[in-house]
Amino acid sequence: MNMLNTFKKLICAAMLIVFAGFLSCTSEPKVTITEDERTYTLSNGIIAVMVSKESGDLVSLRYLANDSIEMLGTFLTPEGLPDLERDPPGANPNGLNRGMTDHQYGFWSHDAMGPRDTRPAVATITIDPAKNGGKRAEVSVKGISEGRRMGTGPGARQDGQFAADIDIRYTLERGLSGVYTYCIFEKKASYPLTSLGEARFCAKLADFFDWMSISDRNNFHFPKDLRQGDKYIYTEVQSENTVFGWSSTTENVGLFFINASMEYISGGPTKVEFLGHRDTNPVAAPCVLNYWRSSHYGGAEVNVAEGEEWTKIVGPFLIYVNSGMEPKALFEDAKERKFVEAANWPYYWVNDASFPLAKDRATVTGKIVLNDPITPSEFVNLNVGLTPPAYISARPAEQPEVIVSWQKDAKFYQFWTKGNADGTFSIPNVRPGKYTLHAFTDGVLGELMKTDIVVEKGKPLDIGTLEWTPVRKGRQVWEIGIPNRNASEFYMGDQYNDPTISLKYAELFPEDIVFTVGESNFSRDWFFIHVPRNIDPDVTISPFGIRSAVTQATPYTILFDMPSEPKGKATLRFAICGTGIPRVDVGINGVEAGSLYRLPTDGTIARHGSSGIWYEHDFEFDAELMAQGKNSIVLTVPEGGVTAGMKYDYIRLEIEE
Numbered sequence: 093m094n095m096l097n098t099f100k101k102l103i104c105a106a107m108l109i110v111f112a113g114f115l116s117c118t119s120e121p122k123v124t125i126t127e128d129e130r131t132y133t134l135s136n137g138i139i140a141v142m143v144s145k146e147s148g149d150l151v152s153l154r155y156l157a158n159d160s161i162e163m164l165g166t167f168l169t170p171e172g173l174p175d176l177e178r179d180p181p182g183a184n185p186n187g188l189n190r191g192m193t194d195h196q197y198g199f200w201s202h203d204a205m206g207p208r209d210t211r212p213a214v215a216t217i218t219i220d221p222a223k224n225g226g227k228r229a230e231v232s233v234k235g236i237s238e239g240r241r242m243g244t245g246p247g248a249r250q251d252g253q254f255a256a257d258i259d260i261r262y263t264l265e266r267g268l269s270g271v272y273t274y275c276i277f278e279k280k281a282s283y284p285l286t287s288l289g290e291a292r293f294c295a296k297l298a299d300f301f302d303w304m305s306i307s308d309r310n311n312f313h314f315p316k317d318l319r320q321g322d323k324y325i326y327t328e329v330q331s332e333n334t335v336f337g338w339s340s341t342t343e344n345v346g347l348f349f350i351n352a353s354m355e356y357i358s359g360g361p362t363k364v365e366f367l368g369h370r371d372t373n374p375v376a377a378p379c380v381l382n383y384w385r386s387s388h389y390g391g392a393e394v395n396v397a398e399g400e401e402w403t404k405i406v407g408p409f410l411i412y413v414n415s416g417m418e419p420k421a422l423f424e425d426a427k428e429r430k431f432v433e434a435a436n437w438p439y440y441w442v443n444d445a446s447f448p449l450a451k452d453r454a455t456v457t458g459k460i461v462l463n464d465p466i467t468p469s470e471f472v473n474l475n476v477g478l479t480p481p482a483y484i485s486a487r488p489a490e491q492p493e494v495i496v497s498w499q500k501d502a503k504f505y506q507f508w509t510k511g512n513a514d515g516t517f518s519i520p521n522v523r524p525g526k527y528t529l530h531a532f533t534d535g536v537l538g539e540l541m542k543t544d545i546v547v548e549k550g551k552p553l554d555i556g557t558l559e560w561t562p563v564r565k566g567r568q569v570w571e572i573g574i575p576n577r578n579a580s581e582f583y584m585g586d587q588y589n590d591p592t593i594s595l596k597y598a599e600l601f602p603e604d605i606v607f608t609v610g611e612s613n614f615s616r617d618w619f620f621i622h623v624p625r626n627i628d629p630d631v632t633i634s635p636f637g638i639r640s641a642v643t644q645a646t647p648y649t650i651l652f653d654m655p656s657e658p659k660g661k662a663t664l665r666f667a668i669c670g671t672g673i674p675r676v677d678v679g680i681n682g683v684e685a686g687s688l689y690r691l692p693t694d695g696t697i698a699r700h701g702s703s704g705i706w707y708e709h710d711f712e713f714d715a716e717l718m719a720q721g722k723n724s725i726v727l728t729v730p731e732g733g734v735t736a737g738m739k740y741d742y743i744r745l746e747i748e749e
Contacts (some may be wrong), residue, residue: 096273104296108301120267120333122226132231132684134264139413141262141271145215145637147205148233148260150621155345158415163347164580165296165377167198198295200275202243204235204258207251217229218261227266228441234259254278261268269414274407276444279396288394290385291318296371300343301378303419305409306336306367311423319731321591323369324699325327330357334368334426338378340421346422351381351431358385358392358502361475380430384411390694390705392502397486403446408439438521453521454547457554460515460531460540464562474511478519478527478545480504498530524549534576537667537689537742538562538708565663566748570609572618573668578703582620589700592633594623594734609652621697622648622729623737640734647728654720660749662715670696670704670739679726680717698735715747
């Protein structure tokens with residue numbers, strides 16, 4: 093039924109495209125470009141956008157169809173135009189973090205300017221509306237690196253950050269209530285080893301925007317004086333929320349970002365990220381952000397070696413504006429627009445050698461068959477993706493070797509889809525290249541992986557039937573939770589974005605957790621985060637943290653019966669979806685059996701995320717530590733910061749006899 097509804101929406105979207113095309117040829121104003129020494133202005137009678145030739149910033153977006161209202165937060169002249177002398181694009185008075193603290197308008201964190209007072213950007217008209225009957229216009233602002241660092245995003249140094257050419261483009265078409273933007277990164281072989289920091293497009297909006305809609309859960313009135321906690325309480329899973337933005341209860345307008353594809357976004361279908369919040373500076377500007385690489389919740393990376401050539405196109409995505417409805421209706425309208433954009437992907441008008449058009453891409457199909465004696469044969473929430481093969485990160489020789497897999501990759505492209513209950517799947521619009529196929533589903537521990545998938549230019553690929561035999565390390569004794577890459581099934585798992593949630597464990601479980609297999613219910617008796625117990629009566633809550641002077645170690649006790657005396661090797665199999673502390677001690681029937689240690693940290697608990705980097709960790713021990721009859725396993729998080737700890741996805745005990 094879901095696929096049928098989607099098909100109907102795509103048919104409707106196609107009809108809208110045809111109808112819109114008919115209108116654009118008959119009644120809509122033509123697209124025009126005007127320019128002066130410092131800016132381009134693109135207009136189609138519905139919106140007018142002004143682009144800085146110096147930086148590639150979007151310095152103005154006026155909604156002509158709604159009294160020519162300025163949608164972006166900026167300093168204006170008495171005539172209502174951006175005051176570029178007062179607020180020059182890319183200005184950096186304090187030398188640090190200009191993208192975070194004092195940047196106005198809409199901007200790519202890695203702009204085309206580079207350090208100030210150096211080589212100027214090259215501004216050109218790449219699609220001239222005078223040559224296509226006013227159908228479409230596009231401008232490009234390109235910064236040439238030649239080895240110098242570019243970009244001024246979070247954490248950037250005064251002399252820039254990333255040694256790559258940066259080409260920022262804006263595209264406006266006839267009859268469209270929005271503008272596309274995309275960025276082409278090109279690192280040449282002659283450029284040095286370079287590493288990209290946080291990277292996104294951010295729009296700071298006019299102060300009349302007071303309703304944030306970044307998901308169905310975070311869709312609410314958000315005036316500038318509202319303070320519910322730090323900005324991390326508003327993060328969401330990117331792949332599930334491809335339309336997000338703000339609207340106004342006073343002006344009845346909305347501005348939303350729409351990603352027609354997620355191929356250029358890092359971290360795959362489980363990546364949690366900012367989509368919108370209010371800026372933390374005194375202006376409290378409404379922000380909407382399209383992150384394609386970040387350090388949040390385990391982060392991702394783009395490291396490019398000296399001598400390596402690398403190119404990536406981020407986008408195009410649509411900055412969509414609408415009006416005339418209340419905020420929730422504006423959000424729904426933007427979500428409907430997503431179907432039109434998805435039907436048009438990949439956009440035929442993108443003219444760059446590194447962007448394959450539809451005829452040069454391929455659809456990859458196949459079927460996965462689950463071979464496991466315990467789990468059901470039908471799939472629930474099956475995710476199937478083609479990702480770059482795992483690779484060694486480009487780092488200085490003195491640093492340890494790091495393997496980058498799909499959860500941590502922002503350097504290349506990924507293509508994911510939802511499979512069907514019977515295991516069939518279809519992944520459209522895949523770029524030519526060599527991939528690894530990954531699949532995971534609710535209720536099954538681990539993931540399927542098949543290497544050496546080669547997608548050829550313009551050739552559909554049927555992989556055929558893939559048999560997935562999940563790894564088992566012996567007879568299953570018991571399990572706690574559901575393997576689904578988050579902790580949503582555990583007690584209060586839906587309250588992860590509460591900044592005070594770590595303190596509530598001590599109130600809810602004064603005697604700590606004792607979980608009896610076969611009697612206890614993990615949705616009621618297992619708290620979703622395993623954190624040190626706060627015993628500080630003077631604990632304080634502040635943005636981005638909880639200050640507690642005194643905590644205690646927290647034991648989670650698991651009680652279970654064994655029908656006979658076990659022998660052989662036992663394995664506690666952990667699936668972990670968030671880590672804030674590098675150790676969990678394991679006790680078996682009163683014996684200290686060892687620890688889980690050297691675990692990756694991702695700040696998921698401290699930053700109120702639904703999940704971070706997911707991974708498996710096996711803890712092996714001699715089964716003779718257990719006995720016939722009653723047994724106990726105690727998992728203990730040591731004392732420490734009250735937001736340190738562990739977020740389990742799933743735990744299972746197996747014995748290989």
